[in-house]
Amino acid sequence: MRLAGLGYLGLCTTRIADWESFALDVVGLGLSAREPDGTLRLRVDERLHRVTLRPAEESGVDFIGWELHDRAGFEAALETLDSMGVAKEVVTGQDAMDARRVAAYVAFRDPAGTQVELFHGPLSDGRRLMSRHGSTFVTGDLGLGHVFLMVDRFQETCEFYEALGFRLSDRTADGAFSFYRCNPRQHSLGLGDLGAGTGLPAGLQHFMVQYEDLDAVGHVYDACLQGGARLATTFGRHSNDRMLSFYVTTPDGWDMEVGHGGIRVDEDTWVVCELEIDSIWGHRPVSAQVAEAAEV
Numbered sequence: 001m002r003l004a005g006l007g008y009l010g011l012c013t014t015r016i017a018d019w020e021s022f023a024l025d026v027v028g029l030g031l032s033a034r035e036p037d038g039t040l041r042l043r044v045d046e047r048l049h050r051v052t053l054r055p056a057e058e059s060g061v062d063f064i065g066w067e068l069h070d071r072a073g074f075e076a077a078l079e080t081l082d083s084m085g086v087a088k089e090v091v092t093g094q095d096a097m098d099a100r101r102v103a104a105y106v107a108f109r110d111p112a113g114t115q116v117e118l119f120h121g122p123l124s125d126g127r128r129l130m131s132r133h134g135s136t137f138v139t140g141d142l143g144l145g146h147v148f149l150m151v152d153r154f155q156e157t158c159e160f161y162e163a164l165g166f167r168l169s170d171r172t173a174d175g176a177f178s179f180y181r182c183n184p185r186q187h188s189l190g191l192g193d194l195g196a197g198t199g200l201p202a203g204l205q206h207f208m209v210q211y212e213d214l215d216a217v218g219h220v221y222d223a224c225l226q227g228g229a230r231l232a233t234t235f236g237r238h239s240n241d242r243m244l245s246f247y248v249t250t251p252d253g254w255d256m257e258v259g260h261g262g263i264r265v266d267e268d269t270w271v272v273c274e275l276e277i278d279s280i281w282g283h284r285p286v287s288a289q290v291a292e293a294a295e296v
């Protein structure tokens with residue numbers, strides 16, 4: 001199976017109003033549609049659905065969508081899922097377009113229970129989003145960004161994603177975190193072992209979007225300091241993808257990473273490393289006290 005990248009992300013939230021201002025005003029995503037049930041569809045580039053926010057009784061991940069290059073790739077992926085013995089639901093035609101703005105998708109669960117989807121044929125209007133912060137987001141052949149999940153059944157979950165075509169880019173030397181790619185983005189998927197005692201809760205730990213322009217990241221940082229959201233970390237540069245970024249706490253308590261300038265992997269020369277540290281500098285936790293002082 002040859003995946004093109006992270007395609008879309010579906011979130012459910014108990015705080016949809018807070019999310020709307022956070023996503024649009026602070027992070028700088030674009031509003032694509034507002035559904036009658038209050039669901040918000042957000043755009044990041046020329047696609048009409050990249051992130052869905054659904055009002056719900058609980059917060060969490062509804063689904064994570066990974067993209068195939070074309071219909072043939074999608075059909076081959078269905079065969080791979082069958083060979084893996086995965087229980088799946090295939091959605092096509094108008095139902096797929098209504099639900100995900102794609103030609104077809106297949107939904108199933110990973111060993112940790114997250115709903116994973118594979119799809120092809122995303123709806124696009126060809127107009128790349130210019131963020132209110134004066135920059136486009138880096139997507140294209142690198143996909144939407146990356147997601148980082150804390151999972152139980154860690155080894156089994158890693159092997160599951162490897163069977164779907166993800167390639168290990170690196171992992172931390174303590175074995176607690178593994179980073180996977182499916183295109184030149186250094187990692188589109190990060191997995192953390194819930195049993196490793198990191199203290200991080202189960203589920204989506206963070207979602208990363210990458211700005212073309214560093215100044216846009218600075219504008220998001222300023223918007224946080226001006227009271228738009230609570231900083232989770234300071235600026236820093238990661239040791240693996242070399243992303244210059246910071247983390248901000250979303251209305252649901254997990255983090256978004258807003259970054260700029262990550263590397264592209266050359267498949268012919270990439271070497272899988274054991275990482276001693278995850279950041280070369282920075283990414284220091286911002287204490288509640290400091291965050292509150294910044295909000296005054």
Ligand SMILES: [Fe+2]
Binds near residue numbers: 146148208257
């Ligand atoms: Fe990240």
